[in-house]
Amino acid sequence: MELTLETGRPSDTTGRLEKEIRVYDFLDSLNIPYQRVDHEALMTIEACKDVDKILDAVICKNLFLCNRQETNFYLLLLPGDKKFKTKEISSQLGVARLSFGNETYMEKYLDITPGSVSVLGLMNDKEHHVQLLIDEDLLKEPYIGCHPCINTSSLKIDMKDMMEKIIPAMEHEPIFVKLGQEE
Template identity: 40%
Template sequence: METKESKVYAVLEALNIPYERYTHAPVATIAAIEALEMNLEVLHFKNLFLRNSKGDKHYLVLVDSSKKANTKALAKQIGSTRLSFASDERLEAHLGLEPGAVSPMGLINDKNKEVEVLIDQDLSLQEKVTLHPNINTVSITMRYKDLEKFLRWCGNKVQFVEIP
C-alpha cells in the first residue's frame, strides 16, 4: 500500500535525487526538531501554509528557521491581499498534509498546481536542507539544488522572496 511517505521516495528515486533518512519522535515545530539534536549540520527550514484574504490563493512559504516571516511585508512583496495561516482543512485539501508535517513534498498532492511556492532567497545559499517527507516522524536531508529539481518537476509557480 502506498503511503504519504513512500510516495515521496518513489518520486525522489524517479528523479535520481539522493537523500538521507532520519526517523525520530513526532515533531510539529522547528523548536521540536532542533531539540532532537540529530547533528545533521544542515539547515532546517520552516514551511508556512498561507492564504490570501479571499481564500482563493494559497502559498507555501519556505523560510530559514532562524527568521520570522512578516506576513504583511510578504503580502506587499508579492502583490497580494492580506496573508494569514490557512486552516487545517485547506492544508489537507491542497497538499494532502496534516499540521506538523507541512513540507514542499506535499506539492506531490497538488494536482491542479494551485499552491504557489515562495522561497526565502537565502535558502538558495545552502548546500543541503532537511525537510519532512509528508510525515512528522521522519526527516530527510538532500542538496538544495535537488529540492529545486523536485520543485521544477512539481510544476507549481515558484517565486523567490526576501525575508529579512
C-alpha cells in the same frame, strides 16, 4: 530515542503512511540521493533542533498561507531561524493580507497536516492550487531539511537537486522573496 542518519528510503515500510512512501517513490524515480532520520513526531521548528544537528542541514520552516478570501494559497519556505512577518510578504506579492491557511485546504491540496508541512507536499498538488514562495536566503544553504509529508521522519536533500530536479518535477514555479528586510 537514539537518532540515526540513514541513507535513502526505509527498508521496512510497515506502519508507514502511504503519503510518506509516495515521497520516497517520487525521489527515487528522480534518482535523488537523500539521507533520513526517523524520530518521534515533531510539531515545531524548535523541536527539530536535535534532528537538525544530525542532518547537518538547515531545517526549513514551511508556512501554509492564504489570502483573506481563501482563494489563493501559498507555501512559504524560509530558514527555520528566520522571523516571518505577514506584512512583509503581502507587500512583496501585492496581496492585501495573508494569514495562515486552514488545515482543511492543506490536507485537500497537499495531503499534509499541521506539523508535517513540507515542500514535498507540492507533489500532491496536481492542479496547482498552491503557489510556492522561497526566501532567497534559503538558496545559500547547501542542503535543505524537510519532512516526507509526515513529521516522524526528516530528510536531508541537496539544495541543487531541490531547485533543479525536484521542484521542476512537481511543476511549481517558485516566486522568490526577501524576508527580514525590515529589521
